[in-house]
Amino acid sequence: MTVEFLSQFLAVYGSLINFIGVNALLALSLYVTLSAGQLSLGNAAFAGIGGYASGILTMHLNVPYPISVLAGAFLPAVVALLIGVPVLRIRGVFLAMATLAFGEVVRIAAVNLGITGGAQGLVGIPNKTTTFIIYGTLAATTYFLKVLGGARIGWSFASIREDETAAKVMGINTTYYKTMAFVLGAFIAGMTGAIYAHLNFIITPGEFGFSAAVQLLIYNIVGGTRSVYGPVLGAFILTALPEVLRGAGVTAGPLRLGVNGVILLLVILYLPNGLSSFFGKKGKLHAQRDGE
């Protein structure tokens, strides 16, 4: 009976569950970059590059799925390196501005190129991604980023986020680590885009536009970036919320968006560290502190 219930549940909510996993992965891609104090508005575009590249590889060249996904991760990482090296030498909002423009370039290119299928999108990508693959990737990525936080790289990211000048004079090559944070974010975004492309048969340019980029930022703000679980939680709540509201009888689109806005506002006003501040942890080394 439970099996029957489960299969029914999956039939109704399967696509929502997949969506939550994909959004959580995208939120984590931005989390990496934010954890080094850098704001990227290009992660949706990186997901787009990864999705299109891997979709095209699978459809036209019959590349096996795992290799196609890997290619979809590496290509945007290389692109990020090319953008990051000149831009990240400078401090401040330049990365946000450059990636904002870059995102538009990618979207317009996807609309106008022949190989991407234009405005209608890339149609006919084989369906190879399963819920298991999405959540396996999510678990592995979360574990990786959690461990990264305690490694040399993670400590450098945190130091740069807290005070770039102080980080420099304690011997951190800030340009190198900022670029790494940006490239790693692009890698995860591209990988997720590739996984997503093989989920729904079709991807369209609009899915990777400016509003998607901002949505990732909102997941991080609502969930909080002090812990790797924050963005996952933020993506989970904000992706599931419209369905919950539908169940509660709220059907009108604008009203649902309004609820998202109100949640964002409340979090910014009352929970500067996001929902993850409910976990009751402070600082960076939480797990081991109890021993003292």
Added chain:
Amino acid sequence: MFLEFEKISRSFGGLNALSEVSFGLEAGTIHGLIGPNGSGKTTLINVVSGITEPDSGRLLLAGRPIHRLPSYRIAALGVARTFQNIRLFSSMTCLENVIAGQHLRAGRALVPLLLRLPSARREERQSREEAMACLASAGIENRASALASSLSYGERRRLEIARAMALKPRLLLLDEPIAGMHRREIEEMENLFRSLVESGVTILLIEHNMPFVMRLCSRITVLHFGQTVTTGTPEEVARHPEVIEAYLGVEDR
């Protein structure tokens, strides 16, 4: 000379913050840097730590020119510093601030951590112990798990010194390290600086508290409008007519 300034000049727009500053630091001593506000003391420390590049002149650390190197490479040569306006990692605890400061000496490689190797755990324990030792010598080990943002002003200065010590520096640049401290804290800092020098560290110290500078420094350089007025022992500097003029003014005759 362990650190040698050779005609270092730097201007910001029309303001000559430093003009042809020349003096040297002897290894294993505390060298004082004094002068009225705006005389270029902090700019000079910024030049040493690579935050500000000099327009002209040379800066030699143990004979090696460092004035064109970026900050992180100067730090790798064993130069640590504190800031006049205190730059802590405020959302980290005190212990975490010092652990972050171990960047240049810690391995913390990713793969052993991912595989949960015992060596990674051992290294983590060792780095915590060393960080606690730094906190203890700065006298704030009892605040190890407090957030840096919750510290008092004097404690913040001590934490910044502890974090600088985590680098195990050969040259320590201190920009007004005892500002805002009460007398007992000042005595503790005095002992700390003396013991650091005994262990072979060279210190360049900016400070406005004259008795403190006179007691601690073996030599003092006086800056005024970005120029070196004199370099000498505390007694020589105290008698120097131009120093008296810069600090106290001259009586009209």
